[in-house]
Amino acid sequence: MGKITVKKRIWLYLGFLVLLRDSEGILYNNLNHTLIYAKGRVSSASQKSSLSYRNPFASLLPRRHKKNIRKIPKKKAEPKLSIKELGINIEGILWGGNHPQAIINGEVYDVGEKLENKNMKIIGIKKGEVEILYRGEIYVLGMETKIKR
Numbered sequence: 110m111g112k113i114t115v116k117k118r119i120w121l122y123l124g125f126l127v128l129l130r131d132s133e134g135i136l137y138n139n140l141n142h143t144l145i146y147a148k149g150r151v152s153s154a155s156q157k158s159s160l161s162y163r164n165p166f167a168s169l170l171p172r173r174h175k176k177n178i179r180k181i182p183k184k185k186a187e188p189k190l191s192i193k194e195l196g197i198n199i200e201g202i203l204w205g206g207n208h209p210q211a212i213i214n215g216e217v218y219d220v221g222e223k224l225e226n227k228n229m230k231i232i233g234i235k236k237g238e239v240e241i242l243y244r245g246e247i248y249v250l251g252m253e254t255k256i257k258r
Contacts, residue, residue: 197224199239199252209234 201212211218211234216225223230224241233240238251 195227195229195241195243195248195250197227197229197241197250199250202234202237202239202252204234204236211239213239 197213199211199213200215203210203212209220211231213224218224218231220231220234227243229241229243231239232242232247238249241248241250
């Protein structure tokens with residue numbers, strides 16, 4: 110094995126991961142303090158690759174390239190109709206039991222019934238609110254006074 114200088118001994122003693130070039134080869138000290146000696150001529154390409162380290166935080170997945178990505182403009186949301194515009198008045202809700210009902214404009218309606226003279230269908234009755242389907246939109250309407258219980 111080649112002659113180890115004082116400087117090389119200091120590096121090996123500190124336990125750093127170092128590559129030191131000697132006239133006969135490369136001395137390598139890994140973290141286990143094991144000394145490996147490579148005899149013969151080492152090309153500069155292999156020396157460069159052994160000195161270059163991979164970024165441990167870099168992704169190993171292939172990079173995705175953006176290809177002609179177009180942003181589709183969002184449609185402006187049409188404002189939903191209010192209770193006054195729908196022309197209904199929820200006067201009462203009976204939700205406790207197997208058969209919930211709602212009193213709308215003085216008439217009693219069950220789930221699944223259509224409102225009189227309207228193209229509206231009641232799809233759900235819960236505590237304090239009625240779900241109505243109108244023109245493909247679901248409206249959740251509540252009573253003006255809150256139910257306390």
